[in-house]
Amino acid sequence: MKMNDRKKKVLAAIIQDYIQTAEPVGSRTISRKYKLGVSPATIRNEMADLEELGFIEQPHTSAGRVPSDIGYRYYVDYLMEPEQLTPDQEELIESSYKDKSQEIGRIITRTGQLLSRMTNYTSMVMAPRREKTASIKHIQLVHMMPTQAMVIMVLDTGVVQHQLIEVAENITQADLEQVSKVLNAKLSGLNMERIKLTILSEIYLEMAKYRTFMDVALELLHEQQEAASEEKIYLGGLYNMLNQPEFHNIEKVKTLLSLLEQEKMLQEILLDKKHDGISVRIGVENNCDQIKDCTMVTATYQLDDQVLGSIGVLGPTRMEYAKVITIVDHMARILNKVMDK
Amino acid sequence: MKMNDRKKKVLAAIIQDYIQTAEPVGSRTISRKYKLGVSPATIRNEMADLEELGFIEQPHTSAGRVPSDIGYRYYVDYLMEPEQLTPDQEELIESSYKDKSQEIGRIITRTGQLLSRMTNYTSMVMAPRREKTASIKHIQLVHMMPTQAMVIMVLDTGVVQHQLIEVAENITQADLEQVSKVLNAKLSGLNMERIKLTILSEIYLEMAKYRTFMDVALELLHEQQEAASEEKIYLGGLYNMLNQPEFHNIEKVKTLLSLLEQEKMLQEILLDKKHDGISVRIGVENNCDQIKDCTMVTATYQLDDQVLGSIGVLGPTRMEYAKVITIVDHMARILNKVMDK
DNA sequence: GTTAGCACTCTTTTATAATGAGTGCTAAAC
DNA sequence: GTTTAGCACTCATTATAAAAGAGTGCTAAC
Numbered sequence: 001m002k003m004n005d006r007k008k009k010v011l012a013a014i015i016q017d018y019i020q021t022a023e024p025v026g027s028r029t030i031s032r033k034y035k036l037g038v039s040p041a042t043i044r045n046e047m048a049d050l051e052e053l054g055f056i057e058q059p060h061t062s063a064g065r066v067p068s069d070i071g072y073r074y075y076v077d078y079l080m081e082p083e084q085l086t087p088d089q090e091e092l093i094e095s096s097y098k099d100k101s102q103e104i105g106r107i108i109t110r111t112g113q114l115l116s117r118m119t120n121y122t123s124m125v126m127a128p129r130r131e132k133t134a135s136i137k138h139i140q141l142v143h144m145m146p147t148q149a150m151v152i153m154v155l156d157t158g159v160v161q162h163q164l165i166e167v168a169e170n171i172t173q174a175d176l177e178q179v180s181k182v183l184n185a186k187l188s189g190l191n192m193e194r195i196k197l198t199i200l201s202e203i204y205l206e207m208a209k210y211r212t213f214m215d216v217a218l219e220l221l222h223e224q225q226e227a228a229s230e231e232k233i234y235l236g237g238l239y240n241m242l243n244q245p246e247f248h249n250i251e252k253v254k255t256l257l258s259l260l261e262q263e264k265m266l267q268e269i270l271l272d273k274k275h276d277g278i279s280v281r282i283g284v285e286n287n288c289d290q291i292k293d294c295t296m297v298t299a300t301y302q303l304d305d306q307v308l309g310s311i312g313v314l315g316p317t318r319m320e321y322a323k324v325i326t327i328v329d330h331m332a333r334i335l336n337k338v339m340d341k
Numbered sequence: 342m343k344m345n346d347r348k349k350k351v352l353a354a355i356i357q358d359y360i361q362t363a364e365p366v367g368s369r370t371i372s373r374k375y376k377l378g379v380s381p382a383t384i385r386n387e388m389a390d391l392e393e394l395g396f397i398e399q400p401h402t403s404a405g406r407v408p409s410d411i412g413y414r415y416y417v418d419y420l421m422e423p424e425q426l427t428p429d430q431e432e433l434i435e436s437s438y439k440d441k442s443q444e445i446g447r448i449i450t451r452t453g454q455l456l457s458r459m460t461n462y463t464s465m466v467m468a469p470r471r472e473k474t475a476s477i478k479h480i481q482l483v484h485m486m487p488t489q490a491m492v493i494m495v496l497d498t499g500v501v502q503h504q505l506i507e508v509a510e511n512i513t514q515a516d517l518e519q520v521s522k523v524l525n526a527k528l529s530g531l532n533m534e535r536i537k538l539t540i541l542s543e544i545y546l547e548m549a550k551y552r553t554f555m556d557v558a559l560e561l562l563h564e565q566q567e568a569a570s571e572e573k574i575y576l577g578g579l580y581n582m583l584n585q586p587e588f589h590n591i592e593k594v595k596t597l598l599s600l601l602e603q604e605k606m607l608q609e610i611l612l613d614k615k616h617d618g619i620s621v622r623i624g625v626e627n628n629c630d631q632i633k634d635c636t637m638v639t640a641t642y643q644l645d646d647q648v649l650g651s652i653g654v655l656g657p658t659r660m661e662y663a664k665v666i667t668i669v670d671h672m673a674r675i676l677n678k679v680m681d682k
Numbered sequence: 683g684t685t686a687g688c689a690c691t692c693t694t695t696t697a698t699a700a701t702g703a704g705t706g707c708t709a710a711a712c
Numbered sequence: 713g714t715t716t717a718g719c720a721c722t723c724a725t726t727a728t729a730a731a732a733g734a735g736t737g738c739t740a741a742c
Binding site for chain 2: 103137138140142144150152154156158160162163164236237238239242243247248250253254257258261
């Protein structure tokens with residue numbers, strides 16, 4: 001059996017109607033609301049075919065049809081008409097980034113808020129991950145208390161990391177300045193890999209006096225590096241999800257929440273994609289049981305061809321695909337632009 | 342009417358039973374499970390009195406009794422027996438802080454996780470707020486790209502703030518080092534208030550050359566200061582709440598979530614307290630409609646008598662008070678200790 | 683190929699009765 | 713005077729049955 005033009009129209013109608021109403025849609029509704037110029041009986045025949053093709057299914061004998069994951073997939077790939085952002089939306093976005101703090105955390109938060117507000121689904125935004133290729137721009141040691149100092153490390157990506165460390169009691173700020181100077185001279189411009197392998201011994205030689213201290217500092221820098229690879233993920237608009245009829249069932253909400261509270265899982269999901277650019281994973285296409293009746297629309301943002309992180313929207317499979325895809329795509333572009341600065 | 346000994350015992354029994362079962366508790370249950378040595382009829386009489394006193398109420402004529410907010414209050418104030426931490430719990434806490442990163446963000450996260458895990462309710466932990474009295478320990482400017490530099494500010498509280506700023510194209514790292522040096526000399530040890538008022542002009546004189554640049558930098562520092570007063574709040578264990586029977590109703594979950602997604606509100610609630618130390622706000626005692634059938638147990642943590650922030654647990658009014666209060670109290674003490682270092 | 687007509691299926695709604703937990707009151711027992 | 717057994721009463725919950733409604737699939741006619 002092949003998809004003819006009318007089948008496509010019927011499938012599109014079913015999906016659009018179901019997206020709107022969340023109710024199984026019957027032949028009569030199609031024939032009345034979507035002027036295909038044929039009677040319910042004809043629609044019924046087409047529906048039977050579409051069901052055989054796996055695009056729609058029946059919850060029970062006497063109910064209308066509901067799109068299957070495969071049906072949505074077909075819709076997204078072939079039927080859906082891309083949507084333009086409305087002027088209102090354009091403006092909302094514009095005003096959200098104009099004249100505001102450029103601090104990375106805030107940009108992430110704001111992006112997440114916008115995503116969930118505009119789509120009415122849950123948004124996930126991953127903060128830029130520092131790759132191992134990130135290199136050190138500046139290192140600074142600051143004396144805090146008799147036995148404590150702070151190591152501050154600025155990376156070329158604009159990320160700033162810091163860590164308190166214990167130091168010997170007799171160390172002064174002047175000492176630390178000295179160490180800072182040496183570290184900067186030796187390390188700045190290098191990435192973590194290189195530091196680990198080649199530079200350490202060199203520093204040791206030159207810095208015999210501070211050797212123990214250096215040990216601690218470097219180890220911590222490394223640990224920090226490790227730790228920071230657990231990217232923070234901003235989650236927003238959970239509330240929106242509860243307004244979706246599919247989540248009126250507490251069990252659903254529970255399985256969803258149990259997932260969203262595990263940041264590690266989220267990361268995997270958010271990064272589980274083959275290509276750059278936009279990705280739509282419908283229902284079981286997510287390799288994750290807990291969201292097997294959700295759709296995730298994700299996109300990556302990058303700097304100089306290096307993927308920094310990704311943003312996404314999570315909603316029921318019954319999602320306003322055209323709208324959401326447009327929005328996610330647009331927001332990812334914006335992040336690209338912002339990162340470029 | 343006065344509370345005699347038996348009334349107290351009956352009230353305690355009702356509350357304990359209700360906390361366990363979440364079902365209205367009847368006279369027979371009390372008489373059987375809690376060996377008060379009297380018949381159901383007698384209990385009924387006492388219950389009628391307790392109801393008149395406002396400590397318990399009846400959902401409907403033929404149901405058992407349910408504690409009122411006032412009843413819980415009486416229980417917490419007079420009846421409840423404080424609980425000890427179990428060795429298991431002690432150990433769990435111990436191992437969570439031992440040998441782990443001392444970075445402030447992680448401590449906050451970990452504390453939140455512990456709180457929700459141990460109590461099975463939702464936890465809220467506020468990161469230390471920098472008060473206006475926080476003073477500058479160190480300022481560092483780092484050149485990033487042709488027209489950008491990063492301002493890094495270390496406060497004596499251990500907080501590190503940073504911000505990218507635009508600079509003139511001809512400025513070099515050497516210039517920035519110079520500026521850093523001056524800024525450090527002038528500003529370190531001072532708090533924001535003092536800087537604002539008296540020091541600026543002084544700097545201007547000395548730094549004529551970099552004046553425009555300084556303008557930007559200082560303004561941003563100040564903006565940063567403002568912005569940072571929106572404390573981050575760690576929220577955890579939302580999932581736990583859905584296991585509580587009172588949240589099997591989606592509407593309840595919605596009102597709760599709508600609150601929890603507004604960080605500003607959370608801050609107010611978390612800080613709305615008269616005294617230091619532990620605070621228990623039961624039901625309507627929270628000045629917040631959205632959690633009028635929840636109880637919040639909060640405590641502050643401080644450094645040198647200055648309140649840095651607060652931690653809390655949010656659950657249904659039917660909360661395991663003895664346990665939760667012990668845990669919150671203990672965790673606050675731990676944070677105090679950690680901050681002291 | 684299309685469609686009107688109709689019997690059939692299965693969920694949802696509505697109505698009605700049965701069950702049961704728990705109370706308040708009264709009068710007797712302690 | 714306090715306690716308790718006994719009992720009628722209330723009201724939510726559960727069970728049962730019937731009715732309504734939505735939608736289909738099939739057949740036969742157009």
